[in-house]
Amino acid sequence: xxxxxxxxxxxxxxxxxxxxxxxxxxxxxxxxxxxxxxxxxxxxxxxxxxxxxxxxxxxxxxxxxxxxxxxxxxxxxxxxxxxxxxxxxxxxxxxxxxxxxxxxxxxxxxxxxxxxxxxxxxxxxxxxxxxxxxxxxxxxxx
Amino acid sequence: xxxxxxxxxxxxxxxxxxxxxxxxxxxxxxxxxxxxxxxxxxxxxxxxxxxxxxxxxxxxxxxxxxxxxxxxxxxxxxxxxxxxxxxxxxxxxxxxxxxxxxxxxxxxxxxxxxxxxxxxxxxxxxxxxxxxxxxxxxxxxxxxxxxxxxxxxxxxxxxxxxxxxxxxxxxxxxxxxxxxxxxxxxxxxxxxxxxxxxxxxxxxxxxxxxxxx
Numbered sequence: 001x002x003x004x005x006x007x008x009x010x011x012x013x014x015x016x017x018x019x020x021x022x023x024x025x026x027x028x029x030x031x032x033x034x035x036x037x038x039x040x041x042x043x044x045x046x047x048x049x050x051x052x053x054x055x056x057x058x059x060x061x062x063x064x065x066x067x068x069x070x071x072x073x074x075x076x077x078x079x080x081x082x083x084x085x086x087x088x089x090x091x092x093x094x095x096x097x098x099x100x101x102x103x104x105x106x107x108x109x110x111x112x113x114x115x116x117x118x119x120x121x122x123x124x125x126x127x128x129x130x131x132x133x134x135x136x137x138x139x140x141x142x
Numbered sequence: 143x144x145x146x147x148x149x150x151x152x153x154x155x156x157x158x159x160x161x162x163x164x165x166x167x168x169x170x171x172x173x174x175x176x177x178x179x180x181x182x183x184x185x186x187x188x189x190x191x192x193x194x195x196x197x198x199x200x201x202x203x204x205x206x207x208x209x210x211x212x213x214x215x216x217x218x219x220x221x222x223x224x225x226x227x228x229x230x231x232x233x234x235x236x237x238x239x240x241x242x243x244x245x246x247x248x249x250x251x252x253x254x255x256x257x258x259x260x261x262x263x264x265x266x267x268x269x270x271x272x273x274x275x276x277x278x279x280x281x282x283x284x285x286x287x288x289x290x291x292x293x294x295x296x297x298x299x300x301x302x303x304x305x306x307x308x309x310x311x312x313x314x315x316x317x318x319x320x321x322x323x324x325x326x327x328x329x330x331x332x333x334x335x336x337x338x339x340x341x342x343x344x345x346x347x348x349x350x351x352x353x354x355x
Binding site: 045050051064068079082083084085086087088089090094095118119 | 167169192193194195236254256260261264
């Protein structure tokens, strides 16, 4: 079995990732910041400080160790537009400025395809030896 | 994160209880709270740095909420039209400790801390709890008309009036006295609707504590 990129953290949690996570072969979309090499484009929210809520349970911590992705460019844009209305220009400061596309193969990690929400958002736990989102390609502006 | 020039407070004279999140993305963005007096608050995330998340806490009431859910008022208007005329600005660290609590007049809120003018309720993008709150809001008929809703005003925006440190301290004491005077019976009375007599007494109290006679 492949080792997770954030295995040191994941191994401390129970049921992470949950059984319903599976390897996928999909195109995925992610909000990113202008400079494609910006560290924030590749790091899960677990490592951004401070967390916005008390990390009470392993399920929440597990989700925070995943990379946020969308199943389509339209869904990524629609969700961002809502946050732009809510957060105004802070959305550009904290969420991203562009949409990037990347292909995820079964060698790259596992995704919660079983629990994809109505916004088309899903979480992805990258493998240590996967491509780690290195093939991100900007496809649209936010 | 900018240092906001506002009136610092040491503690709230109430205890917040979280109801649930209305907007959520990698943590809450808008959350509903209540306190022991049955007051409702929204807490809106507006900024962060390496140590703190910064939030605006503001009172909401049934009438404002109805307008919000009917999309007559935006989230921005809920903040700017809140009946206290001010918001609490709170920095919360990762241990969920409320530090750096301030009172900020609505006119002093940095523009980039406010939601956009189009921040109207969006059922699809709000969390499921929003539907529950909307249902409760329209079920609650205790405030049925504008006149009664207007009577629910507790305090005018006193911070603007007293804009140096000495008088701010004084005005905060007045605020506390005023709260203590009326909060014990105000909310009980609203259960059976406010009477004109009660409203008149409240106004007199207000005039006294502000020395307006």
